[in-house]
Amino acid sequence: MQYLKDALKRKVASQIMRAPHTFVLLDFDGTLVPIMPKPEMVHLRASTKKLLEKLSKNARMSLGIISGRRLEEIKSLVGIKGLVYAGNHGLELEGPDFKYTHAKTKEFKRILKEIIPVLQPLSKIFPGTFVENKEITLTYHYRLLDPKWVETCRKEFVKRLSKWLDNKLIKVMEAKKALEVRPYFTWNKGSAVRWILLHEDPASFPIYIGDDKTDENPFKALKDRGVTIRVGFDRNSAAQYFVKDNDEVVRLLSFLAILSNTRQK
Ligand SMILES: [Mg+2]
Known part of the structure; x- marks a missing residue:
């Protein structure tokens, strides 16, 4: 580079x-x-x-x-x-x-609808974090979270998604001070x-x-x-x-x- x-x-x-x-x-x-x-x-x-x-x-x-x-x-x-x-x-x-x-986005939208209520409470548990619903993908922002809680917060996020992750329906990706839920397909x-x-x-x-x-x-x-x-x-x-x-x-x-x-x- x-x-x-x-x-x-x-x-x-x-x-x-x-x-x-x-x-x-x-x-x-x-x-x-x-x-x-x-x-x-x-x-x-x-x-x-x-x-x-x-x-x-x-x-x-x-x-x-x-x-x-x-x-x-x-x-x-x-x-x-x-x-x-x-x-x-x-x-x-x-x-x-x-x-x-x-083509597969329609099916994924349905999956996200199930996921959102599961993640929504996180913004109360971890103040400063919030879920951004982008309809076809979802971003969980933690930029404003107290740094000492970041690790716990990220673990809880993944734990809440385990059902969908284990069934290979979604992927969790890293972004800048955020985690993203995206379709499993590439x-x-x-x-x-x-x-x-x-x-x-x-x-x-x-x-x-x-x-x-x-x-x-x-x-x-x-x-x-x-x-x-x-x-x-x-x-x-x-x-x-x-x-x-x-x-x-x-x-x-x-x-x-x-x-x-x-x-x-
Ligand atoms: Mg960018």
């Missing part, structure tokens, strides 16, 4: 310039916006939005937002028409001319990114930027094909490059915008 400094940026730029079409795929929380104590506190800065709009209007560039949030939520948080959006880690996909929901941000590229633009050159464990799947999926960038250094990450923070992501996007202008001339 190398730091994406100016010299490297120029190298990446020349790859983009050579490609007939570039597909910029971005995670949202922790990538385009800083992580906030509660997911509802997050908003996209007007200047970042403008930048994304500019990029999306470029004929030789496509833009996709790949998030763990619900599709409708991520669409309204970004609020730009004509992009490809992936919600719930790619279980729900939508673009200007398509809509896709993974469909992740990596599968979503592959699906999007295959259906939308098989010949394009992909750039993926993300910050979390769930972004490791797209990092791996695109390893031999495009440019993968992690927000924050992690020696174990499969991403090729890293930038230090959200501001550097925005600067990188400005750089891409300038680049696409140059290319249009």
